[in-house]
Amino acid sequence: MNLQVILSNFALILFVAMVLTGVIWFLDIFYFARQRRLAADTALVAFDHRNATLAADGIKTDNASRHAIEAALLRQPTWIEYSGSFFPVIALVFVLRSFLYEPFKIPSSSMVPTLVIGDLILVNKFTYGVRLPILNKKIIEVGDPQRGDVMVFKYPKDLAQDYIKRVIGVPGDKITYENKRLTVNDKPVQYTSMDDYLEDDSLEYHQQFTENLPDSSHRILNSKNKRALDLGSVDNFPHREACVYSYEKFTCIVPEGNYFMMGDNRDNSADSRYWGFVPNKNIVGKAFFVWMNLGNWKRIGGIH
Template identity: 40%
Template sequence: MAGYFAIFLVMFTLASGLIWLLDARLFAPKRRQQVEDAVAAAGGKLPEETIEQLTKEPWLAETARSIFPILAIITVLRSFLFEPFQIPSGSMMPTLLVGDFILVQKFAYDVKDPVFRKTLYRNNTPQHGDIAVFKYPEQPTLDYIKRIIGLPGDRIIYRDKQFFIEKACPAEQQGNCPGLEQVRYSFTSDGEFTQQGLPQRRYTEQFGDKQYDILITPQVPEQKQSYYRQATTAIDEWIVPEGHYFAVGDNRDNSRDSRFWGFVEEDLMVGKAVFIWMSFEFSDNPDRVLPRWIPVGVRFNRLGRLH
């Protein structure tokens, strides 16, 4: 099932369209007939004010006629093409910051209906390194955004704050498959970001043909005791089931992701994050007068395509 806003938008669009249609087919002809009867009763002449009064649309019908085309366009765009999202947390830092507004390409993966989320058209599937939006498996009314690390059939190990991946190997390639490979990263900077007062290190990670930055907090230990346990594998190892994906935040020590709650079903995928179209800066100063939800600036340098 889709989120509440998506359901509300679709229902509101259908309601306004139905009201407009009923008025156009049932009540508008009756209003026109009333005018004709009134003209005939008046001997063929009727003041313009009286005609306008008799033909005037009810407020509800006039409003529905005005807003239905706009709502229909928004519903189609949001459901099948692009949907805007706001980043509410720091789990994808430094790639995405709190206050970033992104566009998610809905048709990048399977196209689904906006209410029941049944697949209407089979398109592409998520790839390694994609930034994907999906319905949170533990509460499907919430949208989550993470980076896809594992595809169906991949074997994944997260050890000493590094990922090792053995990619799924098709049957026809058996005997010539790559083994376990480290997802390598290189040091970029130190101290630019903090996690609860602890300095974080910024690294550039290379995953296939994708390159992006991640954050690691050296003083925060791995939370292995909280990891999702999969039968027949080690505590820090997972094998992605068919039809599922393994999704992780770029802020590795400050992200609740597949390491903790498991895999993302294919049907829960919403789309691929492709563009930052606005980025607001907020102040953490406790002495500020304005509420914290009011931005103090715009980060124009962050606008652009996502990688």
């Protein structure tokens, strides 16, 4: 595992930090604290014996020093004190991110108009099953991705990268894309024209439609000056034999245990059309909420 992968895997960093601080916290409770108590008791016995001797000789003793000696010997070293303070916080964050909700930031325009650059989103980690952190292995079945879901997953060509796209095809589906229109299982998807969309970053107008998949409706964008498919960008991906490409059309049958993903900004999205299917083992979770966008507070809300 190279340094770039390690640095990009925040869950791994959190896990290592949790283990290190947890071990120190555990050792302090069951070993270091007892050693400090033993040292303090030994020092206090010696202190009390000396004071008794002085008192017998008629010399006044200072009992306040006894408390200072005890406090000094029982005090945690700085490195143990900080580890004990950080451990519960790190453990809580690790559990929340691994099994409940994880935050992400949208870095590109491939999901416009649903998600824009700068959106800070929350991803539900248990909707599609409970997975072991770091290994991302499913251990409890809960549910499966559905057509229309906005899903975060590990990019099949580089597992260090997290991608976000919309689920268009589930296992067994026949997906056809021709003239910028989808057909799912030989049933044409219905489109409703909307007002053109002005993209803030490029200041370009795009054709906007409501796309009515069998299970959901959402908005998509098309660019008038771009083709439906760039054959030169199609990779030789796993299960490539399940797809048939032509100049303006392709048809794919989604293999078992895989999903076909597309961006809502159809002509500005590198997705399953080009790099292939997303296997179940790559799934991170379902995006469901925009919790902040520093450039536009009106963006806060649910994801559809």
